[in-house]
Amino acid sequence: MTSAIYPGSFDPVTLGHMDIIERTAQIMDRVIVGVLYNQKKTPLFSVEERVKMLKSVTAHLPNVEVKSFDGLTIDFARENGAKAIVRGLRAITDFEYELQLSQTNRVMAPEIDTLFLTTSLKYSYLSSSMVKEIAMYGGDISAFLHPDVAELVREKMKRFH
Ligand code: ADP
Secondary structure: OOEEEEEEOOOOOOHHHHHHHHHHHHHOOEEEEEEEOOOOOOOOOOHHHHHHHHHHHOOOOOOEEEEEEOOOHHHHHHHOOOOEEEEEEOOHHHHHHHHHHHHHHHHHOOOOEEEEEEOOHHHOOOOHHHHHHHHHOOOOOOOOOOHHHHHHHHHHHHOOO
């Protein structure tokens, strides 16, 4: 059985993330989405909220699991018996950072490879931070998120107004 992890902040999960998850689920026997506790960033949603959202939008995919994790991605991969770390590539700007990350991970864990999926064209511009910025100013975010996630973002933004 081939397993892969798909790590990220998912603050919140976008249609671009969902596209990567769905495509990975078709290639791998098992996909574990890893929601990162990131001390460096102040997230809009707590890890528990992000895990809950991801579980709900991936409920139709039987081979996808969602977990939170803290620490090194390679440790999370090992704990889950995953052979691969999946990352999405949007633009050339993602490339340098992702290359460095994957090479560092490979030095630390040669048995685990990073697989890159190029984003579907229609989501190539999409990022969680852009969506949050639009929502902050009351813009329409429905084209970027699952309807349930969009509603949760709107609810959350009400607190800032
Ligand atoms: P991180 O904080 O690790 O960058 P993100 O939640 O922003 O986590 O993204 C997780 C992964 O999903 C990364 O590999 C990122 O490049 C990828 N990703 C983000 N947005 C998109 C998108 N619109 N299309 C494809 N991949 C994406």
